[in-house]
Amino acid sequence: MDYTCIRVYRPDHFRGVGAIQIARPEVRNALSLRTMEELVHACEEFERDSTVGCIVLHGDERAFAAGADIREMESATTVTMLERDQFARWERLRQIKKPMIAAVSGFALGGGCELAMLCDIIVASDTAQFGQPEINIGVMPGAGGTQRLTRAVGKSLAMELVLTGRMISAQRALERGLVSRVVPVEYYLDEAFALAEDIASKAPIAVRLAKESVGKAFSTPLEQGLEYERKNFYMLFSTEDQKEGMAAFLEKRAPIWKGH
Amino acid sequence: MSYETILYQVTDGIARITLNRPEVFNACNEQLTSELRAALEHAANTEEARCVVLTGAGRAFCSGQDLKEAPEPGSQRDLRDSLQRRYNPIIRLMRQMPKPIIAGINGVAAGAGLSLALAADIRIMSTDARLVEAFIAIALIPDSGATFFYPRMLGYAKAFEFATLNKPISAEEAYRLGMVNMLASPRAFPRALEAIARRYAEGPTQTYAYVKMLLQRGMVATLDEMLQLEEEYQQRAGSSEDYREGVAAFREKRSPRFVGR
Numbered sequence: 001m002d003y004t005c006i007r008v009y010r011p012d013h014f015r016g017v018g019a020i021q022i023a024r025p026e027v028r029n030a031l032s033l034r035t036m037e038e039l040v041h042a043c044e045e046f047e048r049d050s051t052v053g054c055i056v057l058h059g060d061e062r063a064f065a066a067g068a069d070i071r072e073m074e075s076a077t078t079v080t081m082l083e084r085d086q087f088a089r090w091e092r093l094r095q096i097k098k099p100m101i102a103a104v105s106g107f108a109l110g111g112g113c114e115l116a117m118l119c120d121i122i123v124a125s126d127t128a129q130f131g132q133p134e135i136n137i138g139v140m141p142g143a144g145g146t147q148r149l150t151r152a153v154g155k156s157l158a159m160e161l162v163l164t165g166r167m168i169s170a171q172r173a174l175e176r177g178l179v180s181r182v183v184p185v186e187y188y189l190d191e192a193f194a195l196a197e198d199i200a201s202k203a204p205i206a207v208r209l210a211k212e213s214v215g216k217a218f219s220t221p222l223e224q225g226l227e228y229e230r231k232n233f234y235m236l237f238s239t240e241d242q243k244e245g246m247a248a249f250l251e252k253r254a255p256i257w258k259g260h
Numbered sequence: 261m262s263y264e265t266i267l268y269q270v271t272d273g274i275a276r277i278t279l280n281r282p283e284v285f286n287a288c289n290e291q292l293t294s295e296l297r298a299a300l301e302h303a304a305n306t307e308e309a310r311c312v313v314l315t316g317a318g319r320a321f322c323s324g325q326d327l328k329e330a331p332e333p334g335s336q337r338d339l340r341d342s343l344q345r346r347y348n349p350i351i352r353l354m355r356q357m358p359k360p361i362i363a364g365i366n367g368v369a370a371g372a373g374l375s376l377a378l379a380a381d382i383r384i385m386s387t388d389a390r391l392v393e394a395f396i397a398i399a400l401i402p403d404s405g406a407t408f409f410y411p412r413m414l415g416y417a418k419a420f421e422f423a424t425l426n427k428p429i430s431a432e433e434a435y436r437l438g439m440v441n442m443l444a445s446p447r448a449f450p451r452a453l454e455a456i457a458r459r460y461a462e463g464p465t466q467t468y469a470y471v472k473m474l475l476q477r478g479m480v481a482t483l484d485e486m487l488q489l490e491e492e493y494q495q496r497a498g499s500s501e502d503y504r505e506g507v508a509a510f511r512e513k514r515s516p517r518f519v520g521r
Contacts, residue, residue, distance in 0.1 A: 013451070184442050186459055187452035194448035 005035035008042045014193040016053035016200025018046035021060070028066035029059040031111045035069075036089040043096050050259065053200025053207070055096070056192050057119060058103040061127070061185055065112030070137065090143050093118055097208050099199050103192035104128045105185050109167070114141060117148040120211060122179040123195060124170040125188035130178060131167035151218055152178045203241035203257045265292040267317065268299040273310040273461030273520075275303035282318025287326035288372060293346040300350065304357040310520050311460035311468075312357070314380060315364030315453065324371025324394055339400075347372055347404040354379040355405075355476065358469030360460045364453040365440065370394040375404035378413070381472060383440040384456055386449045391429040391439065393422055412479065413439050464502035465520030 007021040020042050022029040029035075039057075046052045059065055076084070093100075093115075102108075102116035105125035113130050116122050132145045140146065141162060150158040153176040161168065170182045183191045199207060209232040216225045236242050240258050248255035267278040277299045279286035286292075303309045316322055325342075354361055354376075363380035371394035377383055395402045402410065402423050410419035414437060422429065434440045444452035460468070470493045478486050497503060502518045509516035 014447070183444065183452075184456070186455040187444060187448060190448040190451045190455070191444060194445045197447060198445075 001038065001041045003038050003042070005032065006038045006042060008045075010052075011056075011193050014197040016051065017056060017193050017196040018049065018052035018054070019056045019058070019193070020046075021058055022065055023060075025060055025062070027069070028063040028107060029112065030067055030069045031065050031115065032069035032072060033084070033086055033089075036086065040089045040092045043093060043100070047096055047098055053098065053202075053204060054196035055098055055100045056103055056189075056196045057100060057115070058189060058192065059105065059112075061125070062106040063112070064102065064104040064106060064108040064128070065115055066107045067110030067112055067133070068143075087143055090114075090118065097211070099196075099207060099211050101192050101196050101199075103189050104130075104170075104179070105188055107131075107167075110134055110141065110145070111143055114143040114145045114148065117152065117178075118144060120214075121195070122173075123188060123192040124173060124179040124182045125185035126170050126182055127185045128170040128173070128179070128182070129167040130161075130170075130173050131165065132162050133165035133167075135163060136165040149178075152176070203239070203245060203255070204259045205239050205241060206236055206245075209236060263295045263299065265289070266295045266299055268295075268302070270303070270306055270309045272458070273308065274457045275299075275306065275309035275312045276457075277303070277312065277314050278317050279315070279322050280317040282316075282320070284326060285320035285323035285368065285370075286316045286318070286373070287323045287328075288346075289326040289329045290346070292326075293350060297346075297350050297353065300353050300357065304353065304359065309359065310463070310465040311359055311457060312361045313364055313453065313457045314361060314376065316366050318367070320367040320373075321363075321365045321369040321389065322373025322376055323368060324373040327398075343403055347375075351375065351379045351405040358472065359465065360463075360468050360472065362453070362457055362460065364449070365389050365391075366449055366453075368392060371402075372404045375402070375406045375409065378409040378439070379405055382442075382456070384442040384444060384449075384453055385431045385434060385440040386446050387431045387443050388446050389431055391434050393426050396424055396426045413437070462518060463520075464500070464506070464518045466500055467497050467502060470497055 005022070005024050007023045009019050011017055011019050020039065022035060024030060024035065043055060046055050099121070100119040101121045101123060102119035103123050104116050105127055106129070108116045108128060108130050110133055113132055132141045132149060134140050146162055149161065157176060160166065170179065173179045174182045181191070213229045213232050216228045220228065240260055244258065245255045265281050267280050269276050277296065279292065279296070281287060281292060300312070303312045360382065361380040363377040363383045365377050365383055365385040367386065367389050369377045369389065370392035374391050374393070393402060401407065410423060414422060418437070429437070429439070431440070431443055435443050442456070474486070474489060474493060477489060501521045505518060506516045
């Protein structure tokens, strides 16, 4: 696939990291259908690439992504929206097994905010702003905004943001747990890459099952989630990396992962 | 001049000073303080250097005075002499130099090493580094400006606690207390430090110098005095090339290209 809306690369200096930049600065990285198509394709490529252990998704300093492409939707009807089924692509992104980090600077609005929240971790620059402004154009979030934002920041603030379209700062997002860290815009990308490299250096199967298990916290009752966690925990004892990891710990040396 | 205990180079508008005795966590011996002072003087007087980066080689930023070389208790050499001759000129130079100094706290900063970091204008710290008071462990007072810096950054009560109980301050805590400006994880740290330095090297250097002088004055002066100084220095800043460029760039909706004059 030839990419025209995104840039896919492997950052220098950071091992095991696959990076995808949304590269449509002229429209503040609006998420057109084509952009989403390319994003899914690039993520699925990284998913198959055993040298990639973690994916970092980012925009530029001014915008992570300022929303969906409104021009594409302006004249749509319920029927054409149903037929277009644009959220099928989002579903495929959700199926990615490798950890995904959103490195957010500037605007993460509407679909941009939802895309960041679809990722496993959000690292924000101190200039980042998050919001779901769909209400201002007569609609509402459609790609997970009402669900993921509420789970991340709680009902009252989520309602405020979704019903008014107001934005919150990186600092406020940090206080409310929407993002895990805020760093200066000058080096937020390196910080995200360093975090991704750290994750990529762990035993891949353990990372994969751990990601799945944490994800279950949002989709199952506690009892089921605990059961799921325990099964995954036991399952890891059939991997060689579990043997290697524990042996290395006892021998006080660094583990050498085999990936199985 | 060639150095043995530090690395020094000026490139891309940045004077980089790296304390380079990693085998002793960059402890300050006589040679190191003398070379550090010479490098700072060079950076201050070199037009090409628009900001200064001070960091450490290896795992530490600076562990303070090299105790192997410290004056023996009861000996002829005294601590007053060591401060007057070696440390205090460095601290004065750092505070008076009309250029931003960025301390890159890559690892532990202890004792006089911590004072060096606190004498910089802005601090970026690795998340696995720690700040250690250290002096009180050998029954000395904090020196090299520490008694000036601690209470201003921490308030008296916290400063007293830190200077007497000698409990290390973690990076997260240092950030929360306002002792450091920014944190970066160890793997991102070198590039983060570089990015911040570049930001300063491309800034309106002369105006930074005015800001540095005025803010220090503002900590000890009256409002009236500062209002007068602001009149004078705003007039000067407004006659700089960078002011003209800044206004032009704003009107033309582009990023300014400051030259530091």
